[in-house]
Each structure stands twice: as C-alpha cells, then as structure tokens.
Amino acid sequence: MGRIGEWVGLRWPVKPVLRWFLEEDIPGGPTYAYVFGSSLLFIFSIQVVTGIWQLLYYVPSTDHAYDSVMYLRTYVSFGWLIHGLHYWGANAFVVLLATHMARVFIWGAYKKPRELTWLLGSCLMLLVLSLTFMGALLPWDELGYWAGEVGTNMAGTVPLAGDFLRRLWRGGPTMGQLTLSRFFFLHVAVLPALAAFFIVLHIIAFRQFRNLGPWQREKERRTGPFWPDQVLKDMVFASIIFLILVGLCAFWPAPITGPADPVDNTYQPKPEWCFLFLYQALKAFTGRWEPIGTLLLPAALVLIVFLLPFYDRRKERNPHKRPMAMTLAGMLGAFVVGFTIWGYYSNPGGSPSSSPVAPGQQGSPAGPPAAFGKAPEATKGAEPTGPLPEVQVGEKLFRSQGCAACHAVNGQGGAVGPDLSNEGGAGRSREWLTAQIRDPKSHYAGSIMPAFAQLNDQQVRSIVDYMMSLTAKGGGASSAPGRAAVQLAPGIEPAAGVQPPVVGKEGAPGRAAGIVGNAKHGAVLFAEYCQACHGLEGGDNVPNPGSEAGKVPPLKDISRALFDKNPDVFAQNMDRLIQHGAVPAGERPALQMPSFGDTHSLTQQQICQIEAYVLALNGVDRALIRNPGVAPPVFFGITAGLIAMAWLTLVVWGVRIRRSSTA
Amino acid sequence: MGVQDAGGREEHDKAPDVVQSGRRAFLKKSFGVLLGLVSAAIAWPMAGSLVSPLYRKPKLHYTKVPGFGSMPIGQPVKLSFSDVVVDAYMREQETQDVWAIKKSATEVTVFSPICTHLGCHYSWHPQSREFICPCHASVFAVSGQVKGGPAPRALDTLQYKIENGELWVQWQRFLPGTSEKIPV
Numbered sequence: 001m002g003r004i005g006e007w008v009g010l011r012w013p014v015k016p017v018l019r020w021f022l023e024e025d026i027p028g029g030p031t032y033a034y035v036f037g038s039s040l041l042f043i044f045s046i047q048v049v050t051g052i053w054q055l056l057y058y059v060p061s062t063d064h065a066y067d068s069v070m071y072l073r074t075y076v077s078f079g080w081l082i083h084g085l086h087y088w089g090a091n092a093f094v095v096l097l098a099t100h101m102a103r104v105f106i107w108g109a110y111k112k113p114r115e116l117t118w119l120l121g122s123c124l125m126l127l128v129l130s131l132t133f134m135g136a137l138l139p140w141d142e143l144g145y146w147a148g149e150v151g152t153n154m155a156g157t158v159p160l161a162g163d164f165l166r167r168l169w170r171g172g173p174t175m176g177q178l179t180l181s182r183f184f185f186l187h188v189a190v191l192p193a194l195a196a197f198f199i200v201l202h203i204i205a206f207r208q209f210r211n212l213g214p215w216q217r218e219k220e221r222r223t224g225p226f227w228p229d230q231v232l233k234d235m236v237f238a239s240i241i242f243l244i245l246v247g248l249c250a251f252w253p254a255p256i257t258g259p260a261d262p263v264d265n266t267y268q269p270k271p272e273w274c275f276l277f278l279y280q281a282l283k284a285f286t287g288r289w290e291p292i293g294t295l296l297l298p299a300a301l302v303l304i305v306f307l308l309p310f311y312d313r314r315k316e317r318n319p320h321k322r323p324m325a326m327t328l329a330g331m332l333g334a335f336v337v338g339f340t341i342w343g344y345y346s347n348p349g350g351s352p353s354s355s356p357v358a359p360g361q362q363g364s365p366a367g368p369p370a371a372f373g374k375a376p377e378a379t380k381g382a383e384p385t386g387p388l389p390e391v392q393v394g395e396k397l398f399r400s401q402g403c404a405a406c407h408a409v410n411g412q413g414g415a416v417g418p419d420l421s422n423e424g425g426a427g428r429s430r431e432w433l434t435a436q437i438r439d440p441k442s443h444y445a446g447s448i449m450p451a452f453a454q455l456n457d458q459q460v461r462s463i464v465d466y467m468m469s470l471t472a473k474g475g476g477a478s479s480a481p482g483r484a485a486v487q488l489a490p491g492i493e494p495a496a497g498v499q500p501p502v503v504g505k506e507g508a509p510g511r512a513a514g515i516v517g518n519a520k521h522g523a524v525l526f527a528e529y530c531q532a533c534h535g536l537e538g539g540d541n542v543p544n545p546g547s548e549a550g551k552v553p554p555l556k557d558i559s560r561a562l563f564d565k566n567p568d569v570f571a572q573n574m575d576r577l578i579q580h581g582a583v584p585a586g587e588r589p590a591l592q593m594p595s596f597g598d599t600h601s602l603t604q605q606q607i608c609q610i611e612a613y614v615l616a617l618n619g620v621d622r623a624l625i626r627n628p629g630v631a632p633p634v635f636f637g638i639t640a641g642l643i644a645m646a647w648l649t650l651v652v653w654g655v656r657i658r659r660s661s662t663a
Numbered sequence: 664m665g666v667q668d669a670g671g672r673e674e675h676d677k678a679p680d681v682v683q684s685g686r687r688a689f690l691k692k693s694f695g696v697l698l699g700l701v702s703a704a705i706a707w708p709m710a711g712s713l714v715s716p717l718y719r720k721p722k723l724h725y726t727k728v729p730g731f732g733s734m735p736i737g738q739p740v741k742l743s744f745s746d747v748v749v750d751a752y753m754r755e756q757e758t759q760d761v762w763a764i765k766k767s768a769t770e771v772t773v774f775s776p777i778c779t780h781l782g783c784h785y786s787w788h789p790q791s792r793e794f795i796c797p798c799h800a801s802v803f804a805v806s807g808q809v810k811g812g813p814a815p816r817a818l819d820t821l822q823y824k825i826e827n828g829e830l831w832v833q834w835q836r837f838l839p840g841t842s843e844k845i846p847v
Binding site for chain 1: 685686687689690691693694696697698700701704705707708709711712713714715716745747749751752753754756
C-alpha cells in the first residue's frame, strides 16, 4: 500500500491536494455548528448513488414509469430502501440546505471576500429545488403528474413568452411522453452534472477563504484543526442523518398516490411541501395579477437571496449588532414557514366559497372529505349567481349515493342508466322525479335502478333540485336514446361501439390488475361509483331482489372465492368483475354489476385505485413489499445497532484516552 | 472522500503543533469506523438490489384455451390462446399456440409447439400422421415420440386441467437441444 501510494504520489499530487483540502486551523475550534455544509455533501452523495441505482429498474416512459417504480419498491430486494433513501434524502436535502443557509447568514459568512461562495451556494439552492421538482414527476404518479401540470402552467403565465415556455417544458402543447423525457433528461443528466460542478466551485472557494470562525473576537484566539477534529464531527452528524433516513424509509415509506390519470378530476393536486409556501401565496393573485404570484414573487425571493452580499455590505458579523438584517431575515423565514403550514392545511382550489363541502354530507368512507371534483362544471346551466346550496347538496348526494355509476356524470358516460345531463329540460315534474328515486318500479316495472328508500325527504328534495338544475346548453335537444335502457332488464345495454362484455370471471383481467393503486383515493372513487350498491365501506347488505343471495355481495369480508393474501391475485380476481361486469345468480336479479372497464366508465387508473381500497378493506396492502431483502424494521435495527455501538465504543475509548493523556 | 490516505496522516502527525498524537490517531480511526459502517449500510442494499432479480422464477399459471369442446377425438389440433405474459413490470398480451390431441372429454395431450431440437415451430402432416419440423426435418409421431431427424427428445407436454368441459393449459418453455426436458 505504501509503495503504491509512493508511486502514485510521484505522478499525481495526492499529498498537496489532501493537505490543501484538510489542513486548516479553524478559528474558535471545531464545532457542531459547522456540520451542515458537509452533511449536504453527504446527502448529495447518497442521492447520486441511489439515483444511479434506480436506473437499474426505472424506465422514463409514461406507460411503464409508474409500474417500474412500484416494481422496484415491492419486488426488488432493498428496492424500498434505495427508493426511500432517494425520496427522503431529497426532503432532508431541502431541510439541511435551509439550515446551512441560515447558519451562514447568522454568522455573517457571506460577507467580503465570500460573496461568490454565497452566490455559488445560491445557485446550488436553485438546482436542488429544481431537482426536487423534476424528480417528483418521474414516477408519473398522481402527485408528480399534477405537480408537473401546474408547474408548467405557471411557466405559461409569463407575459409574451409564456406559451412558448410552457411548450418548451412540456415538449408540446400537453403533458405527455415528451414531458417525461424532458424532466428525466434534466433530473438525471443535466442538473446533477451542473450541481456537481457548482459543488466543486463552492468547496474550492470555501477552502480558499477558510472557515470564518465565531463572530466574537475573544473566541477566535483558540483554534482547532479541521482534520480530523471537525471532519469527525461532520461524520458523526452524517451518521445521525443516515440513521434518521433509514428510519423514515423503514417506518414511513414514501406516499403512493397511484398512477397518473389526466382524466380523473377527483384527485386534488398539491405540490411538494417545499413549494407549499409559493402555492399558498399564489392563491392571493388571480386573473391578470396572476403573473405576480407565478413569476414576480419567486423571482423576487431568488433575487433577495442571491444578491444578499451585495446589498448588505457592512462588515459587522455579530448578529446582535445586525438588528435590521436579522429582523428582515426572520420575517422572510416566518413568511415561508407560515405559508408552508397554511398551505399544508389549506383546502385545494382556493377560496372556501368555491369548495363544495356540503354540511352533513353522507359517507365518504375513510377517504379525505371535501375531495370531490370541482362544483362549477357539474352545475353548468344553473343561475349565473352560482348554484344554490340545495343543488350543491344534491350534487354531493348524486355522487355519494352512486347515481353517477350508472347515469351520466356531468353529461358524459352513463352506459347503464339514461343520460341525465338535460334532466331539468326534459319536462319532468318534481313529483315524477321524487317517485323515480323512491320507487323506480312505479314508472317502469322492469327497471334495474335500486330504490333509494334510505334517503330522507330533505335528501331526495336536494337530489331533485340538482336534477332540475341540469340543463343542456342551448336546451331543446333532449337526449332521449339512453332512456330506453331503464326498461331493459336484466340485460345491460352496452355503450354504442363497444363489444358486448365478456361477463365476469370469464374475461381476462385488465391492465388495472397489475397497477398498484392508492387506497385513499380509491375510497373517494368508491363512494362515487360503488357505494350505492355495495354500501358504506362495502359492508352494508343492500337488497337485490331476484338474485339468489337476495342482496348485493359485501366487499368488506369479501367472498372467499375472490380473496387472496397475495395482493396481485386478489386484485386480478376482482379486476375481472370490475372490467367486464357480472350478472348475479338468480331468476331476475334487479341489480347487476355494470362493466366499468369495457365500457370505459372508469379509467384503468381509477379501477386500480378502487381495487387498492377494497383490498385495504379486507386487510390486504396493495403495495405490500414482496421482496424486502431484509425486512425494513430489521434493517433499521441492524444499522442503528451497529452505528450506536460504534458511537458508544468511541465515546468510552475517547474518555480513556483523554484520562491517560491528562494523567 | 480520500481523507483516510496514509500519506496525509503522516504529514499531519509530524506537524509541530500536535501535542496529543494519540488523540488524533483515535479521532481518525473513529472517522474511519463511522464512514465504513455507513458505507457498508449503503453498499449492502446496493449489492442486494443488483442481484435480486437474477434467480427469479417465472410464475406458472393455467390459462383457458378455447376450442376444446368442439375438437375431434384423436386428431391433433392447433389451439391458440391469449395470455398475459409478465416480464418484471411489463405485462404483454401475447398469443400462444399449443398442439392438442383429445382422447376423451376429460383426457387430452397438450404439446408445446416448439421443436425440441433447436426451437423452431413444427407442423402437422395429416397424410403421414406426423409432426415435422421444417428447420431440420425432425419427425415426431402423434404420441410425441421421435421418429427421425436430429431431435434429442420427444415433444414437450404441457400441464393441463379440464374444468367444466373447458381446457386450461399451463404455458411453459423448455430448453431446446437437450435430451432432458428442462424448464427455462
């Protein structure tokens, strides 16, 4: 080893470089206050390593990106850890970056001659935030897709060049494959290379001007070496960070939001937490003022940070003697933290008046409340002053009772029941509609529509109000064709142009069976499409006269024929029924399972979310880690045990050495 | 970070301002231990994920093969069916063929359509009642036995089950060119 080192040393300046890099007396001595910069370098290394490793499995294509990430997370040994470290590492990166910048600011370490060090660091801040934003899109899940949609739209609000910039980000007019490729190109190749380059420049500048030390003159006289004293402190901190990251991966895995679905409007997008303050601030600017929030505010924040050493040129470093700087920075910090928290707890979609939360709304099981689609679309044709409260309540009920499953939703779909998008203009009386909801067979003896006897009078009134508010734009042409379907029993008329479905178990599972959905979002969709027949949380026994069982099969404690501990098999068993529908055994079952996949009533993405929810109802985790390598808690235990043991040994050993040297 | 370098250490130890060289050596060792542990905790999962998929086995399953009910007895028939083939995270709908010879309503022989010699697809010749592979003229009897040509083993049979009069086949590939039937 020594000879090889000598050989290399004669041909490459190992020693001088190391000496330049490590040999330094820190004024005031080493301290844990200085560990944040090096911890960023540590996290960057973790991001590089785990990022490269994910490329073994990830593909940047819209049809397989999500599946490839979920495959890594559930089927590859330690995939959960490699993905998790990258995810949590990104979060830790932002937190530590903010801490590092605050530290440098408080110590006044950006002042002459360190202006460029600060500027290079500010560039790194922008790069890290960009990497965080771009990385979130890559799994092509709901979270990333919608963050990308909103983010690129923000670029679109730039005056004059907006349209071009949006297209530049997206690689075209809409989000799609080329958008994913562009984000991939930036996140995986361009930005990391730039960041590495800036890190080198940043560190060179730091080494050249050395550590600044404390602001108190008297403390500066005591000095201590950078290597190994400060470096060990850095390493101790890095090992703590590492343990925290592993713990987060093991006990608090990255969220699973389900595959991106551009059609599904029941998902409420919110950005990553580090952009929440901008997101919240953005809500204050609407209409023509929007560019202030989307463009001027972020630009101003960036400039305030970047130009700090140029407008704050006083030599004074002691924070106690910089009341103005400290106060302004404190206010900025309070704004960011405050708006982040506000944004976190805020309802998506802006002002409360526009969010259609009906008081006392009926069962959205376990799922997030108030997470339904936006009201304005559904109430088109209502008075220009906005929908009446009863109409809103009615619309909520229309969705939560599952009417939308069979009837048209906002004038679209509706393969089973008639289109109701012009019901207000169809000439029905309120009494007729009330009777139809209460007892559908009073109008059509063969109707397969269930009787909604469980609703109280007020609720039926609200639904009727909602029905009456639905009018086609321009009126006149009532959509009669669908109406005939009501009288058809028990056969279901498939939508025009769609092949007659292969019923139930006979058909093959669809694409949804192989996609890992998000149970929480599934709960929202379930309430909208499935609950009317399968009951609240799939547990109620809704009567189904004419069927052998006499009731709709419950989905909680589901039939053993469908249940399986293996989430893939369970999902496949269910998927056949959801895709192709099923007719229950019996003479003339009043209700039958509509085909949601073959008729495109639900997208494959929506179906996989609902499947995840039903699996969860039965205690099966759709995202179960099939092949963890080492079980996450065990891995954390081993790592924590070893590192803690090392800490302990080092402390004990260190104390002994100190004693013997003082003796 | 190459801070563990032996050369660098010597250089520091000789520095005149160092009084407690024992303490310094200890700090360096401590650094090395922690760095080593953290590196190992990262290297282990990386190695694990790298080799993770190497020995995974394809999941076998039965797929319904239509057309069994109307098949004549004793006559080889090529049946096609559609199957979802899972390759890691890719799921492709693929069409597969099998040769089936019905013996009764509950008994059948199902052959893989792939020649056991070098993997070509053979065909049925009704006049001579033989399966003949076009590539190297391997000849198989209706029973699957080799009648001539270079084929090293009889045609590969596939597992099947008959439920409610319907045929379900477990699709599987075997290594061509060996005298033993080895699943791939």
